[in-house]
Amino acid sequence: MESEESYSYSAYRPFATTVRTSPRLDSPPMDREWAPKPRRFIPKMDYDAEWIYGASVVEAALKAGRRKCLRLYIFAGRNRAEEGRERDAEMAGMAKQAGAEVVWEEDVGVLDSMSDSRPHNGYVLETHPLPKTPILALGPVSPTKSSLTLTLAQHSPTNTPIESSTYPTKLYSRSPKPRYPLVLLLDEILDPGNLGAILRSAYFLGVTAVSVSARNCASLSPVALKASAGAAEFLPILEHARTERVVQASVENGWSFFAAVPPVTKQQGRRDRYFVASEVGEKLLEGPVCLVVGSEGEGLRQVVKRECEFCVGLERAVGTERVVDSLNVSVASALLCNAFLKG
16 A cells, blocks of 8 residues: 555556645656656636747737736746846836736746747746737828828638727838838748748838738747747737738739749749849839748749739859759748848
């Protein structure tokens, strides 16, 4: 017969008569100190809330104020460095200003469970999802080139009615120069890491807004938000149902659409429709531009590419082996955005 102080588990010993609830919910504790700690069950304050993690992501969410923050978990273990404790106090102050409860958690396994064992830097924030503005089209740009209007959808992509007063109908250009805005339109970006990296580059370079397809793009999950390093909290993020319809409706409002394609050949480069990145630096002086980026593997779908008036690609270095025929979609997006904005 086992002693009362020993652990026994009905899942492993179905006929055991003495069962003590363990703080470990998934598996019995191991004798080895280096053994990984199993996940905990942590109830949420709100069923629709999510856990975002990482110092930069949590700080950006608290500063931006675009979502309702519920509870901030801060690691308070004994091995916390002194400089870390100073930042902990700053984060706790921002959380209180944002109306969030602060929990000082000594068990790092709790934070590991909420972050799915991904790096959290000692900070996990329970918060409502980041709002995305559902649109039907990009509207006209103001005569001063400083703002653009949005044609809002009447229903979200989940078929839920929306109130127009909830979402902005006008966006403002982030460029200090008197030039037209640049908007990024994403279609079939499936990797949340790539989605986050694209948002990070777009915000850093000065893109006005990013619109994400709700039907075939990765969601703004905590993984994508972590990859964005907090940029998603400050960048206007739009949401559309069908990319080709957005293109059709926005062209009538004066927008030029450039489809991102693999490096163009010499034959394609002779056509008026194809541009290389070095040739688009002045396009934002002529009118508003929307850059459309497709999937990581197959690129932009033909049904979307046909609707775009122009195509743009990067120039490959001379002598590059054919096996290396393209770049990662997040890297290519950053280079193309920079080509438009550097003019």
